[in-house]
Structure formats: structure tokens, C-alpha cells
Amino acid sequence: MLSIKNLHASVDDTEILKGIDLEVGDGEVHAIMGPNGSGKSTLAGVLAGRDGYTVGAGEANFDGKDLLEMEPQERANEGLFLAFQYPVEIPGVSNIYLLKSAVNAARKHRGEEELDAMDLVAFIRDKMKLTGMDDQLLYRSVNEGFSGGEKKRNEMLQMAVLEPKLAILDETDSGLDIDALKIVADAVNQLRDAKRSFVLITHYQRLLDYIVPDKVHVLYNGQIAKSGDKDLPQELEKTGYAWLTGADEMQAEEAVQGQ
């Protein structure tokens, strides 16, 4: 599904990613953890095609195609989805309009007919059940005046509607209360199947109490410092990131456990 080899990327001449290697197979769920500043969000941004990063050496292949050569919209239409850490508000553009535009862009890319409005609404309502999102939010402007939880639900709705091959969740769990966290986890668990893959980028291990990953990686200083199975987060909870940073053990532990 996703194959990253020796990926380097920098922001304003400062190298952030210093040779990432990562293989995500079909249907696998990978968690990437790590302290602040380790490069987690840079990795998500580079994979989704955000401006402002200079990609140096290395490669990233998505379903056999060179991901780094594609425009952000092409990546999305090929089946890559990024759930944002800070979902943006778009005043004046309704959720339904956004979803309609996004679905039809993907269909056009695949050479399919655009979905008619009635079918589309029925399809979206079906997906809304999955995220438990309030019906009326569909006709409100994208994320405008939404609570933190509602914004994340909205990201999950977009993910459910777009049915990506690979979804990258960039700290989608940050700032969420436990109920909202469960919504995110439920959405991922329900969409999880033998083909669809996920990369969960998270600062805290608590998301992984609800989504059991196949593999867990610790990112530190722009490289994957350690990889393991679903038990790695528990290990980290005991030791913190101190073995990586050399920082005070207690502080590091707090950083892992979060609020």
C-alpha cells in the first residue's frame, strides 16, 4: 500500500525528516508515536502534499505510484486521505457542498459518472450514522462554529464518505474528550478491512486503547527509532521517551500519558 524509503524533508533549510523507512501493507494499521518536534506532522504533511516542505532524498510509493510526484488533489483521488490535526473552517461553504464536490472529483478521476444529488445525500446520511454526526451539521458551513469534537467527527465523516485506500490521521485524537476519542476510534474500526490501511499519528497512547494497531513505530529526530507490535505503547508508558531524549523520566512519562 505505502512504501517509504529513506525519506528526507526539510522546512526552511532545516532538515526535519532524516531518512524514514516505513512499509504499510494492505489492511494494516500502523501507529506512529513520538515526542513533540520529532517530525510526525511533517511526515503527514509530506505524504499529503502540503506546501512548505522541501523533499530531499528518498521515495514514497503509494499503490505502486510515485506519491511525491502528485498534486495533493491527485493523491486524494488516488485514495489517500489525511485527517487534520486542526480542521479548517470554511465559512459560506456547506458540508454537503464540500462532500458533493469531493465525491464527484474522485468519481471524475476514476472516469465514473457524477452521482446525482439524491443518491449522494442518501449515501452521505448512511455514513453520518457511522460518525454519529448531527443531521443539521450537513447544511452548516464546514466546521464553522463546530466544537472540537464536532470538527473531528466531521473529518471522520469525510473519511467515511471518500472511502480511501489509505487514511493518515494526524493527531486526530489531540484535544478530544473520551467520548470524541471513541467516535474517532469507532470510525476507524468500522472502516477497517482487509484492504484499507491506516496510519495513526499520535502523541498519546490512549487512542491505541481503542484502536489496536498491527505495528507501532516511535519517531524521534526525524527517524524511526523503534518499531514493535501493539504492546510497544505499554512499554513506552512505563519508560517514557526518556531513553530517546535523555530528558527527565517523569516529564517524559507525562508526555506519553497526556491529560
Add this chain to the structure above:
Amino acid sequence: MSEQTEIVDRYTALFEQGCEQLPGAGVSWVVERRRAAMNRFAETGFPAPRDEEWKYTSLRPLEKREFGLPAGEALDLRPEDIAEFTFDEPEAVRLVFVDGVHVPALSHTAELPEGVDVRPMSVALNAPSEALQHHLGRYADPEGTPFVALNTALMGDGVFVHVPAGVQVETPIHALFLTSPGTDGVGPHYRNLVVAEDGASVTVLEDFAGLGEGAYLNNVVTEAVAPENARVEIYKLQQEGSGGYHVASFEGYQGANSVLTHHNIALGGRLVRNDINDALDAEGARVNLNGLYLGDGREHVDNHTRIDHLKPRCESREYYKGILDGRARGVFNGKVVVQPEAQETDSDQQNRNLLLSRNAEVDPKPELEIFADDVSCTHGATVGQLDEDALFFLRSRGIGYEDARNLLIFGFANEIIERVRIEPVRARLEERLLKRLPHTEAMED
């Protein structure tokens, strides 16, 4: 001053030659008001660049050209030629004016409640009602701006609406002011008056559209009166042709617990200037001013608004948004005056501008003058560009760059457009807006 002398001479000649043919020529008070206004204009000429109110808007192109009064007969337009500007649902009373002249064949009557008077201004001036005589020119003062003086002297056609006390008019009154293709050099002075009596309600749509590329000047004055418990809603839509000059003054006057809503949607024109003024002259009155202005190429669009809080416990809400592309220039000057007596005034004014090109420019100027001490007045003005994060977000959802950009521009404007409550008008505005954006095939589906 020689240029101003030339302008004054030109318009005086126009007045002297044309006044016999102007409507109301047989009505002495009309004739007197015209002449007084002409004398006033002769004293001032056009506003000078040093006039603070006209600092950013040069009238030079208007000074050099001669714009004649409308001819007696309008060009032959067929109903299908104007189909994109008319609507049948909801049924509206429609008065169509082409190059300054009322065209009954294109107009449409609808049943109105008893006592409601809706007539072309040319007809009303020749057979004036008491209401017309009482209100015409009472709010738009020729002493104020030279364009109001000129309009009062030369007013030709437009719409007169009078709604008796307590009558609710559900049917919108649609006044459509078209400039035909191929016309060049015409200068209509459109005059509208909307009078609701106590407790009455009415909605009027002033719709200006240019169909050609020639030069013309629409000089418009609209007065609206909403006394106690009245509700008046005015929609002013304007999309002049590429050679169209549009100068318009609106004067609202409100009584106790009245609501006046004015929507000012300016979608284009060579030079557009709006003066939107409202006086809240009794307790509990509320005014809403919504505005959207678009400029592209070398267009110039200037909106000056003034809300006068004269009495206690009135509310004003003003939301104006501008989108400027190319080398267009926008001006927003929003004045809110709270007079000493106007305690417990509640006022909010917001002006937001979106610049789409390096060479576009906007001058936002909010002005609050507060002479009362117990008030809640807020205001804000911003100038920005498209949000890069939002652009990336949309692209990350599979939407192409141009479409994503257009979606954001549309969203910005839509906040004003969605306040339009006449459904076909809102739909048409969305359409016209989309047409102004580049490469919008994907969005028009």
C-alpha cells in the same frame, strides 16, 4: 474651475432643453423642486477630489463625457432578451425600464392588496398622490450631494410604491433597469420612492443590468420610509456593463420599532459609487445593511454608508464584503453616528475584503462617531487573501486547485448572498457570481 463651469453649463443646458419633456412638467411643485435642485447643482458642480467623501473615487471620466437624457422611446427588446433577469415564481410586480424609459410590454402586473399604489415614477409624477408630494425629496436632500441635486432636477423614471397602514405586501416589487446593447452616451436619472405607512410591509428589488459595452451613466436616488412598526426590505442588485457608470444614493428613514433591511449587491461596472444612508429616528428601530461588492479588471467600486442613531434603543447591523481581482479598486467607508440622545444604542459593523491579485486594492474605513455614553458599538475591518490552509484542505479532499480557489471565493461571498430571501434572486446571484469566477464548469453542475 473652468472644468466645473463647463459641467455646470452642460447640465444646465440639458435641463433647460429637456425640462418641458420631463415627467411632472404640468405639476407646479415638481417643477419648483426640479428648478431649486438645478440651481443647487449649478452652485456646486461635481464633487471635487479634495472632498473627503470622494477622496478615493475620481470622477474625471464622468466629467469629460456628455450623457444625454433618455429618448422618448426605448429600444425594442423582446421578453426572451431579458429572461435571465426576470422570474415568475414567486409572482412579482415587474416594472421594466430600458435606457431610462419604462417599457409596459416587458412589465408584469400582479394582484396587490387594496390601496397599494405601485406606478412608474413617470406616471406618478404626472398624477401625483399626496404621499408622493409629501415624501419625494424629503430624505434625499439636494443640498447633500451634487448627484442627488442633479437627479432631483432631471429625474425621469423609476418606481413609486405606497403601502397603506397595516397592509402586508407579500408580492415583491421588481424594478428592472436595463441598458440595451449598442447604447452609448445615455444618462438616465432614475428616481425611486418606497413609502410604507405604519405597520405596513413591502419588499422592493432594484435590479440594474447592462447588456452592452457602451458608456452610460445611471444616476439613481432611492428613498425609503419605514414608520412605526413598518418593515421595508430593499434589494439593490447591480451589474452594469463594462462601460457603465453607476452613481446611487439611498436614503432610509425609520420610525419606532420599524425594521429596514437593505441589500447592496454590486457585481460590476466601470465605476460604481453607492451612498447608503439611514436615519433611526424613533425608539426601537432596527436597520440591517448587507453588502457585497466585486471588482475585476480596472473596475472601481465605492460604497459609502452612514447610519444615524438619533433616538435611544435602536439597533444597526452592517455586514459588507468585497472581493477584488485584477487591477480593481474597492472603497468601503462606513460611518455610524450615535447622537447624544441615542442611549442604549446597539450597533455592529463588519467589513471584510478579499484581495485576489497583487494589483487589486481596497480602502476600508470604518468611522464611529459616538456622542452618547451608554452604548454598545463594535466594528471591524479586514483585508486578506485566500486562506492557504483552507486551499490545501480542499485539495486534500480531491478538489482541483482552480475549483478549490473558486469554492473559497464563493464561500466568502455566500455569507452575504445567503441573506437574500427571495429564492430565485438568490439562485440567480449565485449563478452570476459563479460566472464571474474563472473556470467554474465543475461548480455550475
